[in-house]
Amino acid sequence: TVNGQALWHDLTTTATFGGTAKGGICRLALSDEDFQVRAWFEQTCKALGCTVTHDSMGNQFARRAGLQNDLPPIMMGSHLDTQVTGGRFDGILGVLGGIAVLRALHDAGIHTRHPIEVVNWTNEEGARFRPPMLASGVFGGAFTEEFASSRTDATGITLRQELERGGFVGEEHCGQHPAAAYFELHIEQGPVLEAKECTIGVVTGVQGMRWYEVVVRGRSAHAGTTPMLMRKDALLAAARMIDQVNAVAQAYAPDGLSTIGIITAFPASSNVVPREVRFTVDLRNPSEGALQGMEEDFLRRMQECAQAADVEVSITPTWNSSAVHFDKRCVACVRESGKELNYSMQDIVSGAGHDAVYVSRVVPTAMIFVPCWQGISHNEAESATQEDATAGSNVMLHAVLKADQE
Amino acid sequence: TVNGQALWHDLTTTATFGGTAKGGICRLALSDEDFQVRAWFEQTCKALGCTVTHDSMGNQFARRAGLQNDLPPIMMGSHLDTQVTGGRFDGILGVLGGIAVLRALHDAGIHTRHPIEVVNWTNEEGARFRPPMLASGVFGGAFTEEFASSRTDATGITLRQELERGGFVGEEHCGQHPAAAYFELHIEQGPVLEAKECTIGVVTGVQGMRWYEVVVRGRSAHAGTTPMLMRKDALLAAARMIDQVNAVAQAYAPDGLSTIGIITAFPASSNVVPREVRFTVDLRNPSEGALQGMEEDFLRRMQECAQAADVEVSITPTWNSSAVHFDKRCVACVRESGKELNYSMQDIVSGAGHDAVYVSRVVPTAMIFVPCWQGISHNEAESATQEDATAGSNVMLHAVLKADQE
Ligand SMILES: NC(=O)NCCC(=O)O
Numbered sequence: 136t137v138n139g140q141a142l143w144h145d146l147t148t149t150a151t152f153g154g155t156a157k158g159g160i161c162r163l164a165l166s167d168e169d170f171q172v173r174a175w176f177e178q179t180c181k182a183l184g185c186t187v188t189h190d191s192m193g194n195q196f197a198r199r200a201g202l203q204n205d206l207p208p209i210m211m212g213s214h215l216d217t218q219v220t221g222g223r224f225d226g227i228l229g230v231l232g233g234i235a236v237l238r239a240l241h242d243a244g245i246h247t248r249h250p251i252e253v254v255n256w257t258n259e260e261g262a263r264f265r266p267p268m269l270a271s272g273v274f275g276g277a278f279t280e281e282f283a284s285s286r287t288d289a290t291g292i293t294l295r296q297e298l299e300r301g302g303f304v305g306e307e308h309c310g311q312h313p314a315a316a317y318f319e320l321h322i323e324q325g326p327v328l329e330a331k332e333c334t335i336g337v338v339t340g341v342q343g344m345r346w347y348e349v350v351v352r353g354r355s356a357h358a359g360t361t362p363m364l365m366r367k368d369a370l371l372a373a374a375r376m377i378d379q380v381n382a383v384a385q386a387y388a389p390d391g392l393s394t395i396g397i398i399t400a401f402p403a404s405s406n407v408v409p410r411e412v413r414f415t416v417d418l419r420n421p422s423e424g425a426l427q428g429m430e431e432d433f434l435r436r437m438q439e440c441a442q443a444a445d446v447e448v449s450i451t452p453t454w455n456s457s458a459v460h461f462d463k464r465c466v467a468c469v470r471e472s473g474k475e476l477n478y479s480m481q482d483i484v485s486g487a488g489h490d491a492v493y494v495s496r497v498v499p500t501a502m503i504f505v506p507c508w509q510g511i512s513h514n515e516a517e518s519a520t521q522e523d524a525t526a527g528s529n530v531m532l533h534a535v536l537k538a539d540q541e
Numbered sequence: 542t543v544n545g546q547a548l549w550h551d552l553t554t555t556a557t558f559g560g561t562a563k564g565g566i567c568r569l570a571l572s573d574e575d576f577q578v579r580a581w582f583e584q585t586c587k588a589l590g591c592t593v594t595h596d597s598m599g600n601q602f603a604r605r606a607g608l609q610n611d612l613p614p615i616m617m618g619s620h621l622d623t624q625v626t627g628g629r630f631d632g633i634l635g636v637l638g639g640i641a642v643l644r645a646l647h648d649a650g651i652h653t654r655h656p657i658e659v660v661n662w663t664n665e666e667g668a669r670f671r672p673p674m675l676a677s678g679v680f681g682g683a684f685t686e687e688f689a690s691s692r693t694d695a696t697g698i699t700l701r702q703e704l705e706r707g708g709f710v711g712e713e714h715c716g717q718h719p720a721a722a723y724f725e726l727h728i729e730q731g732p733v734l735e736a737k738e739c740t741i742g743v744v745t746g747v748q749g750m751r752w753y754e755v756v757v758r759g760r761s762a763h764a765g766t767t768p769m770l771m772r773k774d775a776l777l778a779a780a781r782m783i784d785q786v787n788a789v790a791q792a793y794a795p796d797g798l799s800t801i802g803i804i805t806a807f808p809a810s811s812n813v814v815p816r817e818v819r820f821t822v823d824l825r826n827p828s829e830g831a832l833q834g835m836e837e838d839f840l841r842r843m844q845e846c847a848q849a850a851d852v853e854v855s856i857t858p859t860w861n862s863s864a865v866h867f868d869k870r871c872v873a874c875v876r877e878s879g880k881e882l883n884y885s886m887q888d889i890v891s892g893a894g895h896d897a898v899y900v901s902r903v904v905p906t907a908m909i910f911v912p913c914w915q916g917i918s919h920n921e922a923e924s925a926t927q928e929d930a931t932a933g934s935n936v937m938l939h940a941v942l943k944a945d946q947e
């Protein structure tokens with residue numbers, strides 16, 4: 136089993152890179168804080184006897200040699216970037232849990248057949264560069280490297296510029312890294328495991344998710360002189376659209392989810408009726424068919440709102456990640472390990488996207504969930520216990536050892 | 542009568558300071574573009590034999606001596622700052638119309654009893670520093686100089702810093718400038734005069750207006766894992782509030798107006814349910830009693846929305862400009878001048894706030910409106926004709942000469 140105290144110590148140490156006053160983390164992808172935690176990752180893994188490299192998308196690989204180094208490695212990992220007001224476990228736990236497994240192998244002097252690797256995937260959150268899971272997406276062939284490199288943040292800086300600034304453009308082409316299996320440990324980020332008092336979630340797949348950018352165009356006008364009936368108010372129209380985006384999820388309850396996270400109005404002056412409003416839409420459903428239905432419903436409702444408000448609307452799909460079913464053998468490795476270790480368990484479909492989604496396109500993959508407090512995530516109050524974090528890492532250790540025998 | 546071609550030439554020249562690709566103007570208060578137009582104002586007025594000074598709020602006064610220079614001046618004016626995507630007439634016409642009057646007096650060699658002044662008031666729009674009519678507000682005693690100087694723009698720069706940067710902190714204390722009368726020429730910014738085919742609006746007063754900042758507080762949560770029923774979505778709540786702010790105006794139709802011009806959501810990530818949304822509210826009504834009713838209705842509706850959505854709301858009043866009735870004698874000067882000149886006319890209450898609102902607290906005041914195309918204002922497409930601009934200036938010339946005899 137892994138050293139739970141060392142794992143917790145690592146979680147506490149890394150929380151200082153971008154730590155916020157409210158106990159969360161703001162460590163946007165390829166920010167100075169991200170460079171700090173990346174340096175910490177490299178040092179820590181080297182101290183455990185690993186070699187550390189990165190590929191052309193800045194994905195970091197810490198490799199512990201195996202007995203048969205011509206075999207492709209068994210990988211564990213997740214991401215070290217966070218949301219703007221992110222928590223201390225989302226992503227980080229999967230990387231530090233991987234390090235905990237390396238440390239357990241190291242301390243016990245265990246020699247695996249395959250090399251064992253821990254990966255830190257670049258820009259998983261999509262908080263700085265949209266869409267999420269960008270570098271694992273290139274790894275899995277979902278995005279081209281050109282597309283990913285040219286993504287810009289809110290200030291117009293490209294991902295490529297930031298990779299160069301940090302010295303993270305590696306020689307190895309992203310995606311040319313073979314692997315035998317991939318395991319990702321993560322907090323659930325939802326309320327199911329806590330409610331069912333389970334320690335381990337055996338993740339069988341990930342729900343489908345689609346993103347859109349909506350642009351509403353009306354006409355700017357003076358707030359004091361333009362009669363209500365003569366206005367083409369882009370924000371009033373957008374407000375009614377937001378309500379209708381919510382109605383889409385209600386129509387597909389309880390599985391369907393819809394969220395608007397970003398909204399901007401122009402020209403943004405108190406006494407000017409807004410001429411243009413832009414907002415993002417995130418639709419999710421575990422069933423690809425139902426998700427398609429949600430999309431059609433959503434598009435129809437937006438057109439109806441636009442017509443009723445006499446404004447124009449244009450909708451651009453910006454991301455589409457299909458529902459995923461993980462590799463049966465890898466899922467079995469997780470399930471059997473949990474059983475052996477006597478943890479309470481339950482199968483679960485992930486509501487959040489993870490690097491495992493795209494990695495699973497090219498490598499047999501499974502995920503392990505542990506509970507988080509009240510299901511709260513993407514929030515500085517995100518919290519998990521040392522006990523559960525250790526349990527999840529133990530399951531990952533055993534799953535890796537099982538996969539090593541196959 | 543004034544020289545309409547020279548007036549039009551001035552309008553074209555000043556439109557180059559901050560001119561936009563779409564034919565509008567972006568000349569925020571105390572920006573570099575504003576400094577350019579201020580320098581132009583000073584030069585142009587000096588060429589007409591005026592002395593040009595500014596007070597401690599950066600208000601510029603161009604003074605043409607009279608026969609009795611111990612008499613307080615008769616003032617004309619408005620503002621040279623614009624909205625972010627503002628038009629070519631809002632404010633500017635009142636200052637350039639004043640210059641056209643100076644030019645007519647100069648060319649005809651007319652000597653008035655009172656000195657005649659043209660004023661450019663600082664930061665009328667409220668687009669850069671909120672609230673609007675800030676420097677005329679200090680002049681009229683509505684705001685203290687400390688309050689006005691410490692207003693900040695979106696980047697945190699204070700009005701005072703920008704006044705200093707431009708060298709516009711004058712020795713004369715703002716408000717210590719006596720005046721016998723004040724006339725402000727302005728485009729209507731609304732559709733009434735155009736619809737009634739009138740050239741001149743005799744402005745009898747200005748409607749009441751109140752501003753608020755609304756803060757909605759929910760809880761940030763993951764877009765993919767948080768069941769719809771467990772969310773406290775600040776943006777969904779805000780959307781419903783925006784709809785209800787609109788309903789307030791509908792309940793007080795047709796006189797009541799409500800507008801939301803600025804909205805910001807935090808943390809602004811596509812896959813995070815917003816925890817906080819801020820928006821501005823602008824309520825207007827020509828009747829102070831009805832405006833009070835609107836405020837109460839608005840506050841009640843916001844509380845109801847917050848309760849229904851399980852979020853918190855806090856509402857801060859940020860500006861309150863009571864309904865104004867202009868000076869009867871000044872209004873009569875305008876009405877009689879329009880009659881003498883044989884223009885089609887109509888009495889009108891201004892929907893927009895103007896510097897005249899605050900100046901009228903300390904100086905007998907009236908305003909002259911001319912039509913603008915389709916009533917569109919605070920928009921780059923804002924437009925007015927040379928004919929109407931000239932007519933309005935002619936009325937102002939005659940009104941000033943009448944006031945000079947009283
Ligand atoms: N795990 C996680 O929060 N990933 C971001 C992608 C998503 O929005 O699900």
Ligand SMILES: NC(=O)NCCC(=O)O
Pocket residue numbers: 357358359406631665666667673674730892893894895
């Ligand atoms: N005239 C004008 O647009 N003034 C700004 C103040 C207002 O919002 O009415």
